[in-house]
Amino acid sequence: MQWHTLAASDVAHETKTNVKTGLTAAEAEKRLRQFGYNELAEGKKESAIVVFFRQFQDFMVLVLLLATVISAFLGEYVDAVAIVVIVIMNAILGFIQERRAEKSLAALKRLSAPQAVVLRGGEWVKVPTRELVVGDVVRLASGDRVGADIRLIEAAGLEIEESALTGESVPVAKSAAPLHTAQASLGDLYNMAFMGTLVTRGNGVGIVIATGMKTAMGQIATMLEEADAGATPLQRRLEQLGKILLVVALALTAAVVAVGVIQGHDLYEMFLAGVSLAVAAIPEGLPAIVTVVLALGVQRMIKRNAIVRKLPAVETLGCASVICSDKTGTMTENMMTVTQVWAGGRTFAVSGVGLETDGEFSERGRTVDPNRVPQLARLLTMGVLCNSSELKEENGRRYVDGDPTEGALLVAAAKAGLAKGMLLREYTIEQEFPFDSERKMMTVIVRDRNGRRFVVTKGAPDVLLERADRLEWNGREQMLTPAWKETIEKAIRQMASSALRTIAVAYRLLAETERIESEKDAETKLRFLGVAGMIDPPRPEVKQAVARCKEAGMKTVMITGDHVLTATAIAKQLGVLPPGGKVMDGAALSKLSVDELERVVDEIYVFARVAPEHKLKIVNALKRRGHIVAMTGDGVNDAPALKAADIGVAMGRSGTEVAKEAASLVLLDDNFATIEAAIEEGRNIYENIRKFIRYLLASNVGEILVMLFAMLLALPLPLVPIQILWVNLVTDGLPAMALGLDQPEENVMKRPPRRPDEGVFARGLGWKIVSRGFLIGVVTLAAFLTAYERSGEDLVYAQTAAFATLVLAQLIHVFDCRCDHSVFDRSPFGNIYLVAAVIVSLLLLIVVIYYPPLAAVFHTKPLATVDWLLIIGLSALPTFLFAGSLFTRK
Numbered sequence: 001m002q003w004h005t006l007a008a009s010d011v012a013h014e015t016k017t018n019v020k021t022g023l024t025a026a027e028a029e030k031r032l033r034q035f036g037y038n039e040l041a042e043g044k045k046e047s048a049i050v051v052f053f054r055q056f057q058d059f060m061v062l063v064l065l066l067a068t069v070i071s072a073f074l075g076e077y078v079d080a081v082a083i084v085v086i087v088i089m090n091a092i093l094g095f096i097q098e099r100r101a102e103k104s105l106a107a108l109k110r111l112s113a114p115q116a117v118v119l120r121g122g123e124w125v126k127v128p129t130r131e132l133v134v135g136d137v138v139r140l141a142s143g144d145r146v147g148a149d150i151r152l153i154e155a156a157g158l159e160i161e162e163s164a165l166t167g168e169s170v171p172v173a174k175s176a177a178p179l180h181t182a183q184a185s186l187g188d189l190y191n192m193a194f195m196g197t198l199v200t201r202g203n204g205v206g207i208v209i210a211t212g213m214k215t216a217m218g219q220i221a222t223m224l225e226e227a228d229a230g231a232t233p234l235q236r237r238l239e240q241l242g243k244i245l246l247v248v249a250l251a252l253t254a255a256v257v258a259v260g261v262i263q264g265h266d267l268y269e270m271f272l273a274g275v276s277l278a279v280a281a282i283p284e285g286l287p288a289i290v291t292v293v294l295a296l297g298v299q300r301m302i303k304r305n306a307i308v309r310k311l312p313a314v315e316t317l318g319c320a321s322v323i324c325s326d327k328t329g330t331m332t333e334n335m336m337t338v339t340q341v342w343a344g345g346r347t348f349a350v351s352g353v354g355l356e357t358d359g360e361f362s363e364r365g366r367t368v369d370p371n372r373v374p375q376l377a378r379l380l381t382m383g384v385l386c387n388s389s390e391l392k393e394e395n396g397r398r399y400v401d402g403d404p405t406e407g408a409l410l411v412a413a414a415k416a417g418l419a420k421g422m423l424l425r426e427y428t429i430e431q432e433f434p435f436d437s438e439r440k441m442m443t444v445i446v447r448d449r450n451g452r453r454f455v456v457t458k459g460a461p462d463v464l465l466e467r468a469d470r471l472e473w474n475g476r477e478q479m480l481t482p483a484w485k486e487t488i489e490k491a492i493r494q495m496a497s498s499a500l501r502t503i504a505v506a507y508r509l510l511a512e513t514e515r516i517e518s519e520k521d522a523e524t525k526l527r528f529l530g531v532a533g534m535i536d537p538p539r540p541e542v543k544q545a546v547a548r549c550k551e552a553g554m555k556t557v558m559i560t561g562d563h564v565l566t567a568t569a570i571a572k573q574l575g576v577l578p579p580g581g582k583v584m585d586g587a588a589l590s591k592l593s594v595d596e597l598e599r600v601v602d603e604i605y606v607f608a609r610v611a612p613e614h615k616l617k618i619v620n621a622l623k624r625r626g627h628i629v630a631m632t633g634d635g636v637n638d639a640p641a642l643k644a645a646d647i648g649v650a651m652g653r654s655g656t657e658v659a660k661e662a663a664s665l666v667l668l669d670d671n672f673a674t675i676e677a678a679i680e681e682g683r684n685i686y687e688n689i690r691k692f693i694r695y696l697l698a699s700n701v702g703e704i705l706v707m708l709f710a711m712l713l714a715l716p717l718p719l720v721p722i723q724i725l726w727v728n729l730v731t732d733g734l735p736a737m738a739l740g741l742d743q744p745e746e747n748v749m750k751r752p753p754r755r756p757d758e759g760v761f762a763r764g765l766g767w768k769i770v771s772r773g774f775l776i777g778v779v780t781l782a783a784f785l786t787a788y789e790r791s792g793e794d795l796v797y798a799q800t801a802a803f804a805t806l807v808l809a810q811l812i813h814v815f816d817c818r819c820d821h822s823v824f825d826r827s828p829f830g831n832i833y834l835v836a837a838v839i840v841s842l843l844l845l846i847v848v849i850y851y852p853p854l855a856a857v858f859h860t861k862p863l864a865t866v867d868w869l870l871i872i873g874l875s876a877l878p879t880f881l882f883a884g885s886l887f888t889r890k
Helices: 008-015 025-035 048-057 059-073 077-098 104-110 216-226 233-262 267-281 286-303 313-319 374-385 404-415 420-426 461-467 482-497 542-551 564-574 586-590 594-603 612-624 636-644 657-662 672-712 721-731 733-739 765-790 795-816 832-850 852-858 865-881
Strands: 115-120 123-128 137-141 149-161 198-210 306-308 322-326 337-343 346-350 361-363 366-368 390-394 397-401 427-436 441-448 453-459 468-473 476-479 501-509 526-535 555-559 582-585 604-608 629-633 647-651 665-667
Touching: 008 149, 008 198, 137 149, 149 427, 198 427, 216 636, 233 267, 233 672, 286 306, 286 672, 286 733, 306 672, 313 672, 322 612, 337 374, 337 404, 337 482, 346 374, 374 404, 374 420, 374 453, 374 501, 374 526, 390 404, 397 404, 404 501, 404 526, 420 427, 441 461, 453 461, 461 468, 461 482, 461 501, 461 526, 468 482, 482 501, 482 526, 526 564, 542 555, 542 564, 542 672, 555 564, 555 612, 564 582, 564 604, 582 586, 586 604, 586 612, 594 604, 594 612, 612 629, 612 636, 629 636, 629 672, 636 647, 636 657, 647 657, 665 672, 672 721, 672 733, 672 765, 672 795, 721 733, 721 795, 721 832, 721 852, 733 795, 733 832, 765 795, 765 865, 795 832, 795 865, 832 852
Parallel strands: 322 555, 322 629, 468 526, 555 604, 582 604, 629 647, 647 665
Antiparallel strands: 115 123, 115 137, 137 198, 149 198, 306 665, 337 346, 337 526, 346 361, 361 366, 390 397, 427 441, 441 453, 453 501, 468 476, 501 526
């Protein structure tokens, strides 16, 4: 139903209501039972048990559980218990993170008004908003939050702030007249009021035409339930890695069993050896370490004013290729600011942004005192007197109580020292004709200390020009001839071309005996004073942040509900819109399918006048083009796109609860520049994950090869399964976590984004793992053979030597993993946590070897000093002997 095109009588007819008496209590109760409460439905909530057991669906975890079953079957109960402990720890970490459940729909519900004033049986009564039904006649007043979607049938100076739904930075003037355009965006439906929006001025009456999930807010809630970001790149890579490791483990087990049987060994013994190799191939601690390292990264990001709500999304920041940013409140201040004033034929620039009253007036680059320019001072004074808003301060925070446009005029006057409180001691307001969307003006009658009375009017410049017959020009009164009018209109067009919102001010002196009965009497024969041009200005730090993102290979796209001209001007100022870049509005976007948009989306840098479903459509088109999409926003209208994007970024201060709950990342300072810092941190986290994957898998390759070489050479096993498990969980675990705290390298933000399909072993990582793992395996086997011969074939002694060599080689190798080329490229003390982790791991190795109860569990013996010297020398060879050789090639 196109409610906005219908006359009030037709709306009443369609909703079966009476605009004079409203619904009867009985009819309202009947409709409530039939259609349900006016509230947003909540999605089905999963129980805590379901969420916990879902943590065991990860592919790597399933592989570990399989290893547990096999170990228990073979009687290796210590191994089985150790793996189970690791799996449960990982599940608990994931469970805690997931139980920070999606609260978006609950937050949407909190935006609904608790009560509404409704006409029931001819009387105005208050009812809970949840009991509103279609056909209810509702009264709206300043300060009310709209409780349902309403078609207005009366509007007196009514303005509604809809930025949460449309992204518009200023309240929308409403009227009751039908619209003649069937297809119109949400922001252009001037005779509608929507659930969750806020009445900022005036009053009105309307008929409820939609409740609950049928409202515009409800449609967003539906999109929020259906939006799905899919698996993150990190999750996809870890799943890929798990599959590779499973194939390797199965292949090794089969190969070892086959070789052993061929060599005449017992089948059971060979199967046990094969399982030992499989255990060596799987880094049991990897899932837990990834989770912990992401959590540590989260703590660092908090220090940079970014709160991460969903752990895996941290790494996704590092490969973001497109940042889709809302304009209002994200790239701009979300505060209307006067930046230019035309008065008496002269143009003045005004400095300062937001609600700060520090600022200067200048003309052609030279500072002027506005109080020494009579026509400028008069315009600012009249702009304050004809103004129903106030500048207030609470808990050290200044805010506008009223309309943002009027607030901008108050701030501009305050910069000239003309505060409203001071002026009201000089002037008395006797009469007021509030702003009306049909007149497009507001008028007051004021009296000064000398008893003189004035009409003061402000409003749309084109309307005031029609009501004026004179103007002030260089301090003198002139008749407003067509030539003068063309001069003023030219100044207005120049402001509009810079996307400034213009408001004109005019006045006239009243005769002593003149009486004003209506606004029609007042708003005539005015003296035109001038025009103030204002804009929601860009945040000063955003331009540099956009440039840094561009340098890092990321495209910034502006998506806003604001008008095309305003969006284009802001985008050019910030460097978002390059020469040749395209702009698309919501009307054109509506005509395109996702497939059609996908073909052109890379050429578009600004989307203006968009609706909530458009944002979701844009995000989906970009994702289908292969981009990793970060979406920023602060309003309810942004929530579905925030959730669907690879990484949703919400504003912490100005953002609605809905946006925060739907996002993966929340910026504490509402600063677009913080996104750049978060992306740097995200890239570093991923590089650190690569570092410890390199470390863990190189260690595992060394373990596999030492076992495989021994079997192929028909030697006893150099390591027992419990020793391999100790290395994988303890020796590898602490240094791997410490690698996750490594500081970023200098060029991390000068590289292009990673390709989303980049494999785990890309950029030479696979070669580094295999080559260094080979060297670790060789020196471990050498230590085993030497100790076995020196000890008179004491197998436990030789296994202890191999165990110690493997641990030491890996603890030295961990410093090599911090560098792309050679261990000498970075100071080992650049990561003090890593140094501490290595020391702890060394102490634990000593304890396992020399503490008798643990030595019995881990099958170790104390080693002679000479063997320790040999072990230290062999352990250092893989890292230092071949530093800079072919083994370190990229």
